[in-house]
Amino acid sequence: MKGAVTRFAARDDGPMARxxxxxxxxxxxxxxxxxxxxDLALAALAATQxxxxxxxxxxxxxxxxxxxxxxxxxxxxxxxWRNGGRVRTKAVPAPNPQHSRNTLSAAGQETAGxxxxxxxxxxxxxAESESGGKGRLVASTLQNLAxxxxxxxxxxxxxxxxxxxxLQIGAALRDRRSRRAKAARxxxxxxxxxxxxxxxxxxxxxxxxxxxxxxxxxxxxxxxxDGSGSxxxxxxxxxxxxxxxxxxxxxxxxxxxxxxxxxxxxxxxxEDPLRALNRITLxxxxxxxxxxxxxxxxxxxxxxARRSVNGRSxxxxxxxxxxxxxxxxxARAMARLARRGCRIIWLNPxxxxxxxxxxxxxxxxxxxxxxxxxxxxKLEDLAALETELHHL
Amino acid sequence: MTQWTKLQADxxxxxxxxxxxxxxALHLSLALGRPLLLEGAAGVGKTEVARALAAVKDCELxxxxxxxxxxxxxxxxxxxxxRQLLAIRAHAEAGETGxxxxxxxxxxxxxxxxxxxxxxxxxxxxxxxxxxxxxxxEEFEAYLLEVLSDxxxxxxxxxxxxxxxxxxxxxxxxxxxxxxxxxxxxxLYPHVDYPDPATELAILQARRPGLPDKLAxxxxxxVQSLRKEELEKKPGIAEMLDFAAALGGLGIADLTDxxxxxxxxxxxxxxxxxxxANVTTEVAQRLAGRAA
Numbered sequence: 001m002k003g004a005v006t007r008f009a010a011r012d013d014g015p016m017a018r019x020x021x022x023x024x025x026x027x028x029x030x031x032x033x034x035x036x037x038x039d040l041a042l043a044a045l046a047a048t049q050x051x052x053x054x055x056x057x058x059x060x061x062x063x064x065x066x067x068x069x070x071x072x073x074x075x076x077x078x079x080x081w082r083n084g085g086r087v088r089t090k091a092v093p094a095p096n097p098q099h100s101r102n103t104l105s106a107a108g109q110e111t112a113g114x115x116x117x118x119x120x121x122x123x124x125x126x127a128e129s130e131s132g133g134k135g136r137l138v139a140s141t142l143q144n145l146a147x148x149x150x151x152x153x154x155x156x157x158x159x160x161x162x163x164x165x166x167l168q169i170g171a172a173l174r175d176r177r178s179r180r181a182k183a184a185r186x187x188x189x190x191x192x193x194x195x196x197x198x199x200x201x202x203x204x205x206x207x208x209x210x211x212x213x214x215x216x217x218x219x220x221x222x223x224x225x226d227g228s229g230s231x232x233x234x235x236x237x238x239x240x241x242x243x244x245x246x247x248x249x250x251x252x253x254x255x256x257x258x259x260x261x262x263x264x265x266x267x268x269x270x271e272d273p274l275r276a277l278n279r280i281t282l283x284x285x286x287x288x289x290x291x292x293x294x295x296x297x298x299x300x301x302x303x304x305a306r307r308s309v310n311g312r313s314x315x316x317x318x319x320x321x322x323x324x325x326x327x328x329x330x331a332r333a334m335a336r337l338a339r340r341g342c343r344i345i346w347l348n349p350x351x352x353x354x355x356x357x358x359x360x361x362x363x364x365x366x367x368x369x370x371x372x373x374x375x376x377x378k379l380e381d382l383a384a385l386e387t388e389l390h391h392l
Numbered sequence: 393m394t395q396w397t398k399l400q401a402d403x404x405x406x407x408x409x410x411x412x413x414x415x416x417a418l419h420l421s422l423a424l425g426r427p428l429l430l431e432g433a434a435g436v437g438k439t440e441v442a443r444a445l446a447a448v449k450d451c452e453l454x455x456x457x458x459x460x461x462x463x464x465x466x467x468x469x470x471x472x473x474x475r476q477l478l479a480i481r482a483h484a485e486a487g488e489t490g491x492x493x494x495x496x497x498x499x500x501x502x503x504x505x506x507x508x509x510x511x512x513x514x515x516x517x518x519x520x521x522x523x524x525x526x527x528x529x530e531e532f533e534a535y536l537l538e539v540l541s542d543x544x545x546x547x548x549x550x551x552x553x554x555x556x557x558x559x560x561x562x563x564x565x566x567x568x569x570x571x572x573x574x575x576x577x578x579x580l581y582p583h584v585d586y587p588d589p590a591t592e593l594a595i596l597q598a599r600r601p602g603l604p605d606k607l608a609x610x611x612x613x614x615v616q617s618l619r620k621e622e623l624e625k626k627p628g629i630a631e632m633l634d635f636a637a638a639l640g641g642l643g644i645a646d647l648t649d650x651x652x653x654x655x656x657x658x659x660x661x662x663x664x665x666x667x668x669a670n671v672t673t674e675v676a677q678r679l680a681g682r683a684a
Contacts, residue, residue: 040424048420066581180463196476204483311529311569
C-alpha cells in the first residue's frame, strides 16, 4: 500500500491519499483503526499546521488507543513517512495478536512464529537440584504427535462425580453482591422513586412502600487446564472436572492448553459425556506434549479474555507451573490477565506434596497475581476447595 | 505562533506545563469536539489538566469522580423526593389533584442535577472531568458512551433533554482495568508519562517560584532517580512539589547537607511501608549525591 501511494510522485493523489495510505500502514502494523479514524485524522490535520512535528503528534493522538500503541507509534510513523520504510517495516513484528479481531487467525500465531527458536527449560539448575532425584519433572516443547484418546483416561462415572463437585464449586462462587440496587419485592432499602410515584394515588401518603436490594450477580467461571506431558498423571480428575463444570454451569468456559490454547467449551457441552471427550480428542491434538504456559496464557489474556473475562469472572488455572519458556512470559501474561479485574485461582497438583515450595520459576512469577493458590490433585481436593472459595 | 503552541503557552500561564503531545491532544480535542482519554500512572497531572484548561477557557469545571457501583442517580440526575412529598401535601390541601400535580412534580423544579446532566445544561460550555473512569463498572461505561455520543439525556418522566452546550470532556484512567474498545475509539488518546527532567524543573519553578535554582535542580534530579528505583508506588508530581515545600520549610539549601532531614522529608515522597524500608538513609544520600 505504501508503494502505491509514494512511489510515483507524478501520480500522487495528494495529501489525502497519503494519509489514507498511512492509516492502511498502521492497520497492517496492528493498530485497530476504522474508517471513522481516517476521517478524524483528516479533520485533525485540517485543524493544525502542516509541519512534521505537528503532523506526528496530531496523528499520534488520533490513532493511538492504548499505552502499547502509544509506545510503538513513532517507529511506525518513521517507517512510513521517512522513506526508511521498506527496511524497517520488515523489522516490525507481524501483526500483534492482541489487536486481532479474529481470534481464529490470532490463535495460531504464537506457535507459528516461534518455530525455530530454542527453548530453555525454566526449571534451571536451582530448581532441578533442589528436587533431587525423586519425581523430577522437566518441561518439554515437543508436541506429542501420537494422538491420545482421552476416553482411555476418563470414564463416564468420573464425569458424573465431577459434575457434582463442579456444581458445588459453582454454588460456592456464585454469590457476588452487586453494588447497584434493583427494585425488589422485599429488600432492605426503600425505593424512594417508586414510593413517591405510588403515593400520588393516595394524596401524598406513602402507603405502599417500594423496596430495593442489591441483587446477586452470577460469577462466570473460566477454567484453563494444562494438558502438557508433566500433567498427564492428573489429566483424569481435571478433564472430568472440566466436563462436569461445563455440564453444571451453562455460563462457564473451558480451555485446554499445552503447546497451543484450545477452547473446548462447545465440545464439552455435548449431551453424551463420552462423545464430548471424543470431540476434544480431535481438538486437543498434541495433548500430553510440551508446555508453554506463558504463551498460552498470554494468548488467552489478549484474545478470549478481552471478550469474556471481566470483574465478575473467576479464572481457574489448573497446572503444575512447569513451563518451557522463560518465566517473564508468564508474569507478563498474568499481569495482563489480572488487569481484566478478575479473580485468579491457581490449582496446582504438586502443592499437595510434602515440602513443596513453588520453586518452578513460572509458578514463582505467577504467585503475586493469585487470589488463591491451592493444591488439587484429586477430585476430592477440588470438592474440599468449596469452603475456601466462599471467602474469596 | 500556532494554535496549539498558544494553548501550551496559555496553560503555562496557569502554571501547568504541558508536554507537546498533551498540548496537541487538548487542542485537537477542542477543535474536533472529541472527548480526551488521559491514561497514565497516578500523580502525573491528569486531573490537573482539566483544572488548568477550565482556567484557560475561563469556564466552570464539573467533576464526576467514578467509583464502583456509581449509578445514574449519582452521575446524571435524581428527583428531590423530600420536596416532592411536601408538594403533594400542599397541593392536596389546596384541592389540586391528579395529572396537574403529577406534571408539576416531575418538572425541572424538582430535579436534582448531577454532574453529567449539569454539564450539558450549562449556558457556556464547561469542562467536564470524568475522573478515574476505570473504577466505575462496565454498565456505567456503556451508559457514558451513550451520553458522550449524543449529548442528550432521557428522563422517562420528562422526555429527552438535549445539550444546551457541548462540554469539553476529559476522562482519566489509571489503567487498573482495561477500558472497552468502544470507549477508546470515541476518544482522542494521549498517554501521559512522568515528565522528563527539563519539564519537571519547569513545573517546580512555576509552582514554587521562591526556590533557589540549585536546590530545585537537585530536587528534580533526586525525584527522577528515585522513580528509577524498584518502588511499589512511584512519587508523582504532587509528591515532588510537597517534597520541595517540605525542604523549603525546613530551610535546606543543599540536599546532601543533612541526611537525617532528607530522610524525614522522604515522608512526602514514599507512601508505603515497604518503600520506606527500601530507601534507607544511605540510599537516599547516594541518590542525592548523584543529583547534586
